[in-house]
Amino acid sequence: MALDHETLNALIDTVRRFVRERLVPLEARVAHEDRIPPDVIGEMRELGLFGMTIPEAFGGLGLNTEEECRVVMELGWTSPAFRSVIGTNNGIGSQGLVMDGTETQKAHYLPKMASGEIIGSFALTEPDAGSDAGSLMTQARPERGGYVLSGTKRFITNAPQAQLFTVFARTDPASRDSRGVSAFLVDAATPGITLGPKNRKMGQQGAHVCDVIFDGCWVPEAALLGGPANLNKGFQTAMKTLDRGRLHISALAVGCAERLITDSLNYALERKQFGEAIAQFQLIQAMLADSRTEAYAARCMVLDAARRRDVGEPVTMLASCSKLFATEMVGRVADRAVQIFGGAGYMEEAGIERFYRDVRLFRIYEGTSQIQQTLIARNMIRDAGG
Ligand SMILES: Cc1cc2nc3c(=O)[nH]c(=O)nc-3n(C[C@H](O)[C@H](O)[C@H](O)COP(=O)(O)OP(=O)(O)OC[C@H]3O[C@@H](n4cnc5c(N)ncnc54)[C@H](O)[C@@H]3O)c2cc1C
Numbered sequence: 006m007a008l009d010h011e012t013l014n015a016l017i018d019t020v021r022r023f024v025r026e027r028l029v030p031l032e033a034r035v036a037h038e039d040r041i042p043p044d045v046i047g048e049m050r051e052l053g054l055f056g057m058t059i060p061e062a063f064g065g066l067g068l069n070t071e072e073e074c075r076v077v078m079e080l081g082w083t084s085p086a087f088r089s090v091i092g093t094n095n096g097i098g099s100q101g102l103v104m105d106g107t108e109t110q111k112a113h114y115l116p117k118m119a120s121g122e123i124i125g126s127f128a129l130t131e132p133d134a135g136s137d138a139g140s141l142m143t144q145a146r147p148e149r150g151g152y153v154l155s156g157t158k159r160f161i162t163n164a165p166q167a168q169l170f171t172v173f174a175r176t177d178p179a180s181r182d183s184r185g186v187s188a189f190l191v192d193a194a195t196p197g198i199t200l201g202p203k204n205r206k207m208g209q210q211g212a213h214v215c216d217v218i219f220d221g222c223w224v225p226e227a228a229l230l231g232g233p234a235n236l237n238k239g240f241q242t243a244m245k246t247l248d249r250g251r252l253h254i255s256a257l258a259v260g261c262a263e264r265l266i267t268d269s270l271n272y273a274l275e276r277k278q279f280g281e282a283i284a285q286f287q288l289i290q291a292m293l294a295d296s297r298t299e300a301y302a303a304r305c306m307v308l309d310a311a312r313r314r315d316v317g318e319p320v321t322m323l324a325s326c327s328k329l330f331a332t333e334m335v336g337r338v339a340d341r342a343v344q345i346f347g348g349a350g351y352m353e354e355a356g357i358e359r360f361y362r363d364v365r366l367f368r369i370y371e372g373t374s375q376i377q378q379t380l381i382a383r384n385m386i387r388d389a390g391g
Pocket of ligand 1 (some may be wrong): 130374
């Protein structure tokens, strides 16, 4: 449900102040300690950030896609590790449940996810099934009135903190592609689940990722997301979740780009060489102008696609266009920011090299840039009747 104008603006203002006054000063410490202070997570809970996209009926803020994107652009102003903590509860970790869960499943999990009492993770990727997620090998075998899950999930965001996994597993053993896959809601404390060590990553320290291993893990039939009617339809749930998730990541990329552009401009106005501020050099101006233009284009794309989704238009292709452009854009903006800062941009103190590493991930998860290109072209060809 859409918020009224005033309420949305108040929410955006509050988040903006929280991000700039509370989170930005903690960026270096979080990166250094690879940990977000628990009191900050508590404040995020109080602001309702864990439940932005969860319907109000289940205790969330019930933001529509455009509203969510506007708030996420504000969160993008700081290290993306902060956003990652609330990211899965708002995106891939909850939206399958919101879209396809039974009323009982929603009533059981969503209020706790909205409040941040539990963290939900999305377990699709496997060691041998990344971009080709439909080829996943994790098995869900019917047994004792439920299913036994066996298999390994790889690079699962927030898994070390999660209490709930949405797990995609093959329920039709004869199938080899996405058609034989179902989604399960699995309590992280279920016997038969172990976690791998936290992955040591290129960036986004403070956000944690690890393997999740299922070894003879029995779940009741009630764990089948959407109930028996959704048997073998889990991959469709995953793809619907990703439409919205890709817009969320696009909005995040826009927010990060806007921060980097502001930092670059401020530095260019202060830093003097050859007797004047480097902002006066046309070659620096070209970098600033290109970054500003591209970030503006990405902002317009994301908001347009989000509005279309909110009025019920199919946006699979537009979500891919947005993610492809916005995430590649922020990579270029971060690279120019390092260049504008010169040697200081390469050093830890300025924090620019950290953003450069942090934003690199956006081009990889929730579908790589190549997968977005493939999806866009496939949609174009299909629409042309090819
Ligand atoms: C930090 C992090 C967090 C993550 N969090 C989650 C999570 O919470 N849940 C989850 O399920 N997964 C998660 N992932 C997994 C992520 O979604 C995958 O890494 C991603 O989809 C790519 O899969 P892959 O790594 O196996 O690469 P691959 O699929 O092996 O791709 C390798 C390269 O080949 C290219 N390629 C592959 N297929 C094609 C093709 N058909 N055409 C052209 N090029 C192609 C890719 O674009 C890429 O450049 C996370 C990953 C990371 C790094």
